[in-house]
Amino acid sequence: MSSRAWQLESAQRLVAGRGRIVVEFFDPGASRSLPWVKRPQAAALLAAAAEPDRGFDAVVVGEVERAFAGGGARRII
Template structure:
């Protein structure tokens, strides 16, 4: 088992541009990978936009499952319920990014006025 966590990186950045996520993808692509599943603890902190599909496809091509607590285990995009869940989670992630941006800009305006 290994833990990969990108601290201080925007979820809007590609997984290949985040140090820990990039290391995970490199490990997944190595000949002696040593794991057959990646468990993402919280969708909203890991993905934004279409990143989920890209990461899932890259891992699936290597025979590695992607697990999400929200899916109750491995994600299966052949399952209509999982397809709907991924759309919902993607929308929530984008909404959270916009909400955070709004809070930061409001705080900056308040500080500038003060």
């Protein structure tokens, strides 16, 4: 199973019965050591999250270690 597939599956299990996934942001081949602003889809997520009419009200991360490696959480908060 691909990285995207198992992360999406994990996210779907998490939201089951609570909501639905309406958009995906996934950077294939992008190193988790790169800051979010240097990952095209992660940067797109940051931009979308700043929009008041973004079309989603929560973010579900398929694997926390991949998403926030290298202090990524500190850089976006």
